[in-house]
Amino acid sequence: MKGSHLKVASCLLLPAIQLVVGISHPSWISLPFFIGSCIGLVDWSLTSNFLGLFRLWKALQFYAGFSIFMIYVHQLPIEFSSMLQWIADFVGLFKICSTSEWTEICSSVSLVLFYIMVCISFITIGLILFKDFS
Numbered sequence: 001m002k003g004s005h006l007k008v009a010s011c012l013l014l015p016a017i018q019l020v021v022g023i024s025h026p027s028w029i030s031l032p033f034f035i036g037s038c039i040g041l042v043d044w045s046l047t048s049n050f051l052g053l054f055r056l057w058k059a060l061q062f063y064a065g066f067s068i069f070m071i072y073v074h075q076l077p078i079e080f081s082s083m084l085q086w087i088a089d090f091v092g093l094f095k096i097c098s099t100s101e102w103t104e105i106c107s108s109v110s111l112v113l114f115y116i117m118v119c120i121s122f123i124t125i126g127l128i129l130f131k132d133f134s
Helices: 002-023 031-047 050-054 057-075 082-091 102-133
Strands: none
Touching (some): 002 031, 002 057, 002 102, 031 057, 057 102
């Protein structure tokens, strides 16, 4: 019974975390999360089907992994060329340091939390389906 409450809480919390990723630090790199949230909310409002909130999560899972990788590479103590640095600034990559804005920290934490929760939900769904078939 406790596991089912945890799954329901996770399913209700995940769309909110996705929206936080999309709006906490507006940039080109966070735009797909905002668009995914909008699509899910519109689908949910038009169909009254709660599953509309989960739309695009598989694609956003891969994109979140890519975004985390890019933010990590940007943190490395490497001197980037001015062109690469301009591109990183343009798409919204940032370095986390003691002077970082709270929006950047919130965006990073929610991005990692979103990725972990989506991975766990897919693993849980896979285990449930595997258990049903055997």
